[in-house]
Structures are given as structure tokens and as C-alpha cells.
Amino acid sequence: MVKKSGDGFTPTGKVYKSTTLPKPTKKKHTDLGLKDDDLLPLFHSMYKQRRFEERAAQMYQKGKFGGFLHLYIGQEAVSSGTVAALNDDDDILGAYRVHGMALARGSDPGRCMAELFGKKTGVSRGKGGSMHFFDLERHFWGGHAIVGAHIPLAAGMAMANKYNDNGRVVICFFGDGAVDQGSLNETFNMAQLWKLPVIFVVENNGYSMGTAVERHSAGELHKRADAYGMKNAVVNGMDVFTIIEKVQEVAKDVRETNEPWFLEVKTYRYRGHSMSDPGNYRTKEELEEFRGFDPIERLKTYILKNKIAKEEDLKAIEDEIEQIVLDAIDFAEESDFPDPKELYEDTYTQDDYPYHV
Amino acid sequence: MAVLQFREAIREALTEEMQRDEKIILMGEEVAEYDGAYKVTQGMYKEFGGKRIIDTPISELGFAGIGVGAAMNGLRPIIEFMTFNFAVVGIDQIINNAAKLRHMSGGQISIPIVFRGPNASGGQLAATHSVAYETIYAHIPGLKVMYPSEPGDAKGMLKTAIRDNDPVIFLESEQMYGMKGEVPDGENLIPFGKGKIKREGSDVTIVAHGKMYHVAKQAAEQLAKDGVEAEIIDPRTIKPLDIEMIVESVKKTNRCVVVDETHPFCGFSAEVGFLIQREAFDYLDAPVQRVTIPDVPAPFAKNLLELWLPSPKQVIEAVKTVTYRN
Numbered sequence: 028m029v030k031k032s033g034d035g036f037t038p039t040g041k042v043y044k045s046t047t048l049p050k051p052t053k054k055k056h057t058d059l060g061l062k063d064d065d066l067l068p069l070f071h072s073m074y075k076q077r078r079f080e081e082r083a084a085q086m087y088q089k090g091k092f093g094g095f096l097h098l099y100i101g102q103e104a105v106s107s108g109t110v111a112a113l114n115d116d117d118d119i120l121g122a123y124r125v126h127g128m129a130l131a132r133g134s135d136p137g138r139c140m141a142e143l144f145g146k147k148t149g150v151s152r153g154k155g156g157s158m159h160f161f162d163l164e165r166h167f168w169g170g171h172a173i174v175g176a177h178i179p180l181a182a183g184m185a186m187a188n189k190y191n192d193n194g195r196v197v198i199c200f201f202g203d204g205a206v207d208q209g210s211l212n213e214t215f216n217m218a219q220l221w222k223l224p225v226i227f228v229v230e231n232n233g234y235s236m237g238t239a240v241e242r243h244s245a246g247e248l249h250k251r252a253d254a255y256g257m258k259n260a261v262v263n264g265m266d267v268f269t270i271i272e273k274v275q276e277v278a279k280d281v282r283e284t285n286e287p288w289f290l291e292v293k294t295y296r297y298r299g300h301s302m303s304d305p306g307n308y309r310t311k312e313e314l315e316e317f318r319g320f321d322p323i324e325r326l327k328t329y330i331l332k333n334k335i336a337k338e339e340d341l342k343a344i345e346d347e348i349e350q351i352v353l354d355a356i357d358f359a360e361e362s363d364f365p366d367p368k369e370l371y372e373d374t375y376t377q378d379d380y381p382y383h384v
Numbered sequence: 385m386a387v388l389q390f391r392e393a394i395r396e397a398l399t400e401e402m403q404r405d406e407k408i409i410l411m412g413e414e415v416a417e418y419d420g421a422y423k424v425t426q427g428m429y430k431e432f433g434g435k436r437i438i439d440t441p442i443s444e445l446g447f448a449g450i451g452v453g454a455a456m457n458g459l460r461p462i463i464e465f466m467t468f469n470f471a472v473v474g475i476d477q478i479i480n481n482a483a484k485l486r487h488m489s490g491g492q493i494s495i496p497i498v499f500r501g502p503n504a505s506g507g508q509l510a511a512t513h514s515v516a517y518e519t520i521y522a523h524i525p526g527l528k529v530m531y532p533s534e535p536g537d538a539k540g541m542l543k544t545a546i547r548d549n550d551p552v553i554f555l556e557s558e559q560m561y562g563m564k565g566e567v568p569d570g571e572n573l574i575p576f577g578k579g580k581i582k583r584e585g586s587d588v589t590i591v592a593h594g595k596m597y598h599v600a601k602q603a604a605e606q607l608a609k610d611g612v613e614a615e616i617i618d619p620r621t622i623k624p625l626d627i628e629m630i631v632e633s634v635k636k637t638n639r640c641v642v643v644d645e646t647h648p649f650c651g652f653s654a655e656v657g658f659l660i661q662r663e664a665f666d667y668l669d670a671p672v673q674r675v676t677i678p679d680v681p682a683p684f685a686k687n688l689l690e691l692w693l694p695s696p697k698q699v700i701e702a703v704k705t706v707t708y709r710n
Contacts, residue, residue: 118457149490150490151488151489151490151492152490152491153490154487154488154489154490155488155489155490159488159489161488161489161490161492161493162492163489163492163493168456168493169485169488169489170488170489171481173476173480173481176449176476176477176480176481177481178449179445179446179447179448179449179450179452179453179477180449180450180452180453180456180481181453182446182449182450182453183449183450183451183452183453183454183455183456183457183461184453184454184456184457185453186450186453186454186459187453187454187456187457187458187459188457190409190435190454190459191458209445210445210446210449210476213441213443213445213446213447214446214449214450216441216443216446217440217441217443217446217447217450220441221438372491373486373487373489373490373491374486374487374525374526375486375526375528375550376486376494376549376550377548377549377550380624381577381624382525383623383624383625
């Protein structure tokens, strides 16, 4: 593109098309080791995230809780596919758009909703909020809201897994904005040098907040790994089978070789960056186009077309989830806020730490 | 009781702890094959091997964060910064991750990690290589901060830091690594938040930690010749602070000078001064005075650096002020 000097350093006034999706896998679920019975739980997992967040947004708009609320809606194939592909004791870290991943990993919806409400029954006891869900029992390690700052943590966790030779793999998710951070580049270098069993995943949803990926990142994201000799690939993130296929393959390789991987998953978020985002940086047509690739509808169509379940079976799941989410809201509403004394808990492991006053 | 260099005392603490607990690893620039930039880790690579003594690239952000991640997941890393001036590159990992992850996860995560290395001025190294960071780290909840002044303290304090389950900032000094001192034989764990009266006196309390303890000591020796007996309190741990020991001393001497190598504004000396006025106001016979580096970066020129650094002469002047001998 020829730029006039007055254009400044990044082209302005142009609305970029966010992303182009690679082709999804052609494999059927049976080719991926999935049984017919595995598909309804997969649908359950994805639809639960969707309804949880739609209701969470309503609660936010009603003023039930404050802070930021970043919705994952549109990206559920990534979380559900990852969890299906990994072992339950593999370690997952995410960034701040993280409700979906926690729910996919099996965190209790009531405790997740309670965390949004800042209640003591929340997954982080009301200390973390939307951006900081943690559920260590499920090997879900957050919930990290300084962009890219958790990437070295993932490598460190992988170092400990390798040191203990426990066979666990770490998988670390972040957005396309995080690819520009020094933390990613420093970590990639060491992860490759030290052969750490970790999978880095950029969920490239096209926008670093409101800045299109073309405007914030030079080159293709997955190719950053080439500079370090790290294995990498780019995949369609709107199709859950594609995610399962790739994460299975990559996790197997990481377990066998102890070498890291970098996956670029092309996906799309339907909602704004956060609740206050008018979304002027993209067109309505683009949003509609991607809604046409909806991962939940796609799985639903597959299930029906292949006669794995009937319409009414899926409807029954949707109704069940509706009730789960309503119960989660009730649980959150009825739970207590943390006791004032809890302000001085959880900062140090030392129970009698003499806090400065 | 052995007489050891400061660096040897630290090495003994590191080595003994690593022999005791195989979850401890040590990472940093030049710590392994080079045997340590300041020879603190000399011989340790040979003893423990490359799985536990790990050379890193010059990536302070990266290896600080990798250390935190390893600590979250069951290891007990010791991260050596070649100096704490370089730790600033990775300070997000210390301030946001090491210090806060336990809190944000509602107590699910513990981070047993020690960040250690030289702090403050190391001679004519100019502005970026001369900063004392204890005030900045002590400001952050979730961290504990130690800065020993003598080899015996260093060994006992570092062992405590390594065994603790919370992140600890352990500050050393390039200029003190060669300094010799008595180190007690056997296990001598020095707890957090316990200061030490390093010199008893009844006329004035001088609070001084780390390298500044030695400045205070020289001043006290000089003052004694003039008949002024200073009591020197070395808090040893900056956070949590043994304010009780300081207050008890001030109640006896009624006067206090704080010697501190951090900048004056919002510095360690400001906090100690505030605490003394709150806890011992009625005992004070003079306003608390302080000797700090000035509110400007470290200069290179030798004469300016001498002006910049706290000196025994300045401490003597401050003592004269609080004892009305000017």
C-alpha cells in the first residue's frame, strides 16, 4: 500500500477484514477417536458457555456486578475442543477472556457466576472477578489480565512438569494482541532452547481490542515460532473437530518429544472487546459472515445430519443448560459477599503475617 | 564459628538448602558454566548439574516469569539477577504475578520463590546501575524483602527466605561480596521481621540496613570518640519490618537518625520516620532525621558520586542535629 506521509504510522480510517479462516478438517468424529456418545457432551459444553455468557451479560447490564466483562461468545469450539483433546491433568492457562475455558474444564457454573458477582463462593473466592478465574483442582490456572504476562508462567509450569517427569502438558491461550509482547518472544526462545512441554495457542480473533491484526502485527502470527525453530501451525477455530484433531496431534508430539508448539487458531468473537465496545472497527457484514460459521450451530448441524441425535435431544440439552445457568445466577445472588476479615486473607501463605498498618 | 566472605556465606546457604531439598533450582545469567558473574554460585554447577543450576539468556522478564510458573507448579526456584537494576526489565513478573497470584486466586496458588542479587550502588556505574530497590518492592503486598548487612546474617536470612512459601526479594551488594564476617556453625535460621541491635548506645538510635549499616557503624565509632553513644538497629528484613525494636530503642534514646540508600521521597526512611512519630511521639526530643541519597539519579563523576552517596560524615551531622550539638 502506498501511504502518504500524513497517514501516520498505521493506516487509519480503513476497516480491515479481520481474518480468513483456514479450511476445517474433513475428518468425521469417529476418525478422531470420538464415539457418537461423545458428541452430545461436546454440544453441552459449548452451549453451556454460550448461555452462561449471554446471561452474564444481562446481569452485567442490570448492574448486578461491576468490573470488566470480556465475552468469549463465538470462540467456544476452541475451549471445548481443547478440553476434549487433552488429559484432565494437563495444565491450562488462559488470558482474561476466560469464562468459557473454565466452564469447559468443568468448573461449577454457580461458582463461576458467583465469581463474576464478587461473592465468597466464587471460584477465586471473589478476589479475582471475571478476568481471574482459577480452579486448580481442575488444573485450570487462570485467568491472567496483563496481556502476555502469563506466557512465561506457562513455560515455567512446563519446566516443573518436565523436572518431575510427570507427563503433563501445559497449554497456554492468549489473544492476538499478546503476540506483540516481549514476554512471548523471550518465552519462545527459552521454551525451545530448554525443550519445554508446552503448547502456546494464539486465539487470533482478528482484533487486539479494537485494532485489527493487520494494524498491530507484522507478518503471520504463527510464523513468529519459525524464528525459534519451534513447530507451528494455523488452524480453523470455528470447528470443534479441527481443534480436537490438532490439539490431539500436537499434545501427542509434545508428550513424546518434550518440544513446544505454537498454534494459531483463527476464530472470531461476536461481541465487543468488553461490554463498553461499540465495535466501529468492523463491519456488520463481517460480523454476519462469521455468525454463519457459528461453531455451535455447526456441531448441531453435524449431529442432526449424521443422525447421532434428534432435534428434541438437543432441545432437551438446551433446556437443561438454561436451568443450570438460571440456577447459577440464583446461587450467585444468594451467596454472601466475602467477610471483611477476608480482606487480609490469601495474600501470604503465612497465616500470622504481620500486615503493615 | 567460621569467618567467611559475604559471597561464601550466601553460597553456603544456597548449597546447603539445595542439598536438603531437591525441588530447589537456581536460574540466572552466568550462574552455571561461568560460575557466577560475582562468583556467588562458584562450583554449584559442578555439584548440582545443569538440571538444577540453569544458565539463562539475557531475558529478565522471561526467566523471572518462568521461575514464577515453576514455583506455582511445585518447584522452589531461586532466581539470580545479575543486579536488581536488570530485574526492572522483568518487574511485571514480580509485581503482578509473583506478588498477586495467590491473592487473585483466592489462596489457591502458592509461590515459593526467591529473587536475589546485588542491589544499590556498585561504584562508578552511573544512573541505571546504581539504584536501591528495597523501597519499591516493599511497597508491594505479597512480597517479603530482606537485605542483610553481614555474612552471618546473610546465610541465616537466605535459608529462611528459601524455605518460605511466599515470594521473597533478597538483596545483596556487589561492594559487600568480598566483606568477611563470622558465620555461626550449623543451622542458624533468622526469621523474617526480626531486627538486630548491632551496637548498643543510649544517646541516639541509628536505623541502618544493608550496606548503610557499615556507614552507620563508621559514624558511630567516630561519634563515640566525642562521647556520643549511638545505638544501631539493623532491621535486616525491610518487610515485614521490626518496628517494635526501633520504637523500643527510640523510647530509650529519644532521638533517631535513619540511614538509607534509597531516594528520600516515599522512601524507607519516610516510612520509618512516620512510624516513629506515631508510636513514640511523646518520647522524641528532636524531629527524626534521615540521611539518604538525593532526589537525583546516580552520577558517574567520582566527586559527584561521593556527594550522592550517604557518608559517615552526613550521619554524624544528622546525629549532631538530633542531639542539638550543632
